[in-house]
Amino acid sequence: MREITTTALGATGAYWLPSTAKRTDKDFDVIPQGGTLLFQGDSITDAGRDRNEEGPNTGLGGGYTFLATAQLIKALAARNISCYNRGISGNKVFQLSDRWQEDALSLAPDLLSILIGVNDYWHTLNEYDGTVEVYERDFRELLGRTKEQLPEVTLVIGEPFVVLEGSSVSGEQWMPDFRAYQKAARGIAREFDAGFIPYQSVFDEASNEVAPTYWTADGVHPTLAGSQLMAEAWLQTVNRM
């Protein structure tokens, strides 16, 4: 697992302002010339994407995928990369598995980014009878299958997160149970030498600056500011891999 510390991320101190420093070939060196990037996940990734647009670089929705892609394709224009969003609202990890051939493997991504897990926990508060062991097992199986078919793929895993205070989902009541899902995602990232984005710390630190509801409306789905927060953390993680 290649993780950057939240201090290095500087979640709240981080600043969008473009550096005047000249870009070098070392930036984003996990993204090759003509590379294909795929964003996978649930509603946070989906973010209202246009199902009629197959892409690349269009129909990306209004979330972190759109924002990160915009910044990437502008900064790396000469690399001519193709970014796809195949997130689907409500998905749990087993639902990614069900559509993995069509919605992931067939696109043959050079970089595959996955953010999954919040529903694997959240839905257990209602009718879903999955457990963290099921989540971990299915996630490992999914990545094993991916690596088998795409041995050169670069993996990026986002930590599932919840805003703890002041949210309508009452995030603080999710703990410590939800921590087990976060720990599982982190462990799997280590196991598969994936980039790992510690979104929980990113949101927790940002929530020290302003009210948590500034970053997510309900504790799970980011606002526009929260989406930009995620996009910057994503970009910084991938840039340093």
Next chain:
Amino acid sequence: MREITTTALGATGAYWLPSTAKRTDKDFDVIPQGGTLLFQGDSITDAGRDRNEEGPNTGLGGGYTFLATAQLIKALAARNISCYNRGISGNKVFQLSDRWQEDALSLAPDLLSILIGVNDYWHTLNEYDGTVEVYERDFRELLGRTKEQLPEVTLVIGEPFVVLEGSSVSGEQWMPDFRAYQKAARGIAREFDAGFIPYQSVFDEASNEVAPTYWTADGVHPTLAGSQLMAEAWLQTVNRM
């Protein structure tokens, strides 16, 4: 007029990567605590915004307004700003005038950004009988009326632009006539001490790096990469005012 040079902008060299430098109170000092920002213009500003969302910071469409807002509200979280998009596709400057009370003055923006003019020229190639003198007169009247009602407002004017080569609108045939509209916008920015974003140079320089069609599909409407290019130029201009 407060204009930054395109060299300072570094249109193609500019780079999204957040600086780790600590933000200071001097950044974006034209944007006050609790400030209201309004983006006005035509289809480039509109960018498919959601007419059912009154905002702020929602329903902003998928163009430079959305991208600049995302970066601003994340970077300036503690300032708790409100951004609105009231661009309408196809508008010429006289159409802004028609809806100015409701769609601009009544929002009492602290910062008002206007990008208008491409249709004022483009439509003359078909049925519209306006001239550059009409554009200039109407634009001046619009800003005079604005300053009268909102004397403290900070104005930002974007240069209307067209991609010259390889576009379906055949931008090179627009010159030199279209240059007169650009010159008028620049002159008005000077007259009203507005920030001015030299989008034509921004797109021209970016088009030296990769094909012009990478930045706009048809010569007028930016792609996602072109929208990010605009957002960065906008942010850098406003940051330096």
